[in-house]
Amino acid sequence: MNCSVALLAIDLSTPATVAVLRASSGEIFCRREIGGGRSERLFAVIMELLQESGITARDLGGVGVGRGPGSFTGVRNAVMVAKTLSWALRVSLYATSTLDALAWGEPHEGVTASLIDARRGQVYLRVFRREKSSLMPLTEPLALSPQKARDLIFRHSAEQGMETALVGTGAHAYREAFEGLGRTADDPYPRPQGLLLACSAAASEGPRDPLALAPLYLRDPDAAPRASGSGRGKGECL
Numbered sequence: 001m002n003c004s005v006a007l008l009a010i011d012l013s014t015p016a017t018v019a020v021l022r023a024s025s026g027e028i029f030c031r032r033e034i035g036g037g038r039s040e041r042l043f044a045v046i047m048e049l050l051q052e053s054g055i056t057a058r059d060l061g062g063v064g065v066g067r068g069p070g071s072f073t074g075v076r077n078a079v080m081v082a083k084t085l086s087w088a089l090r091v092s093l094y095a096t097s098t099l100d101a102l103a104w105g106e107p108h109e110g111v112t113a114s115l116i117d118a119r120r121g122q123v124y125l126r127v128f129r130r131e132k133s134s135l136m137p138l139t140e141p142l143a144l145s146p147q148k149a150r151d152l153i154f155r156h157s158a159e160q161g162m163e164t165a166l167v168g169t170g171a172h173a174y175r176e177a178f179e180g181l182g183r184t185a186d187d188p189y190p191r192p193q194g195l196l197l198a199c200s201a202a203a204s205e206g207p208r209d210p211l212a213l214a215p216l217y218l219r220d221p222d223a224a225p226r227a228s229g230s231g232r233g234k235g236e237c238l
Contacts, residue, residue, distance in 0.1 A: 005061030006053075008046065008085070009199045011190050012038045012078040013070025013098035014116060014169055020192035021049040024061070029053045030192035039077040062091050062207075064199030066098040066190065068216035069124040069141060070116050075215040083210040092207035096198040097216055098190060099126035099141050102168045104201070105194020106130075106185055110162035111138075113153045113181075115170030118143055123170035124218055125149045127156045135201070143218040146170075146177035153181055 004024050011018040017038045020030040029052050031045045050056060065082035068075035079095075086093035099114040106112050109130055116124040123146055127138040138156050142149075149170075157164045164182030171178055172188045 006055060006059050007062045007064060007094075007196070007199065008049070008060055009064030009066075009094075009192075009195050010042065010046070010078050010082060011066030011098055011101060011195050012042065012074035013066050013068050014074070014189050015071075016189035017041050017045055018066070018101075018190050018192055018195055019045045019049055020196045021053055021055075022196060023053050023055060024059070027053070028193070028196065032189065032192055034189065038074055042077070042081060057085070057089060060085075060089055060091055062094060062203070063089075064094040064096065064195070064202070066101050066195055066198070067095045067213070068098055069118065069143070069218045070098050072215075072217070075217075079213060079215045083213055087210045092203075093210050093213060094199045094203045095208050095213055096195075096202040097126065097141055099124060099168075100128075100135075100137075100201070101190040101195040101198040103128045103130065103135055103194070104197040105187075105191030106165055106167045108163075108165035108183075108185075111153075111157045111160050111164040111182070113149075113164060113166045113171070115149065115166060115168040115174075115178075117169040117173040118219070121145060122219070123149050123174060125152065125170070127153060129160055129162070141216060141218060146174040150178055150181065153178070157181065 006024045017033040063086045102114040103112045112128045129136045167185040169188045
């Protein structure tokens with residue numbers, strides 16, 4: 001991706017609203033807000049970044065998004081906003097995993113395990129090997145129990161013979177399960193710079209089709225779909 005092109009990247013996969021704008025000049029503007037109201041705040045945050053940078057939405061040359069895994073509502077909303085902006089502004093769309101964004105934001109040379117709390121006694125996991133400016137995935141994104149995640153991290157750490165860093169909300173939610181594997185990063189949320197780097201890395205694979213891009217779901221949502229024909233009331237669409 002041409003670094004002289006203005007790029008906006010967003011992520012709502014965790015309890016953090018993360019947005020970063022790299023202007024065509026290379027200057028970086030970012031916001032990260034922890035807590036509720038992520039979807040409601042996203043457009044306001046985007047507007048704040050545009051105003052701070054002194055550019056308009058029409059000046060953007062690309063949009064990036066963390067497409068999960070994570071909060072189903074947050075992931076879905078972030079992906080939809082990114083797709084809409086890309087389509088409306090006719091700019092390139094780049095997508096990365098939030099697990100990749102976490103790893104890119106952790107300045108650790110060695111094995112990095114990105115872990116997001118998946119609830120229901122599971123974590124989302126991806127393991128990487130980091131050397132200087134290179135980040136190589138050792139696994140695909142997975143949904144595992146903390147014990148299975150621990151075993152997988154331990155195996156890759158032993159194979160690589162390198163120190164391990166654990167990052168993400170999953171590392172904090174199940175801290176006892178991962179005790180002794182390595183250092184747990186204090187910051188459990190994606191960093192704006194990590195999101196920007198992950199989207200830049202994803203750009204090497206080319207832009208995504210705004211109509212085809214889907215959130216990265218590794219399991220079914222907590223809310224079960226309503227059975228066909230059940231609870232249909234007067235005036236509801238068929």
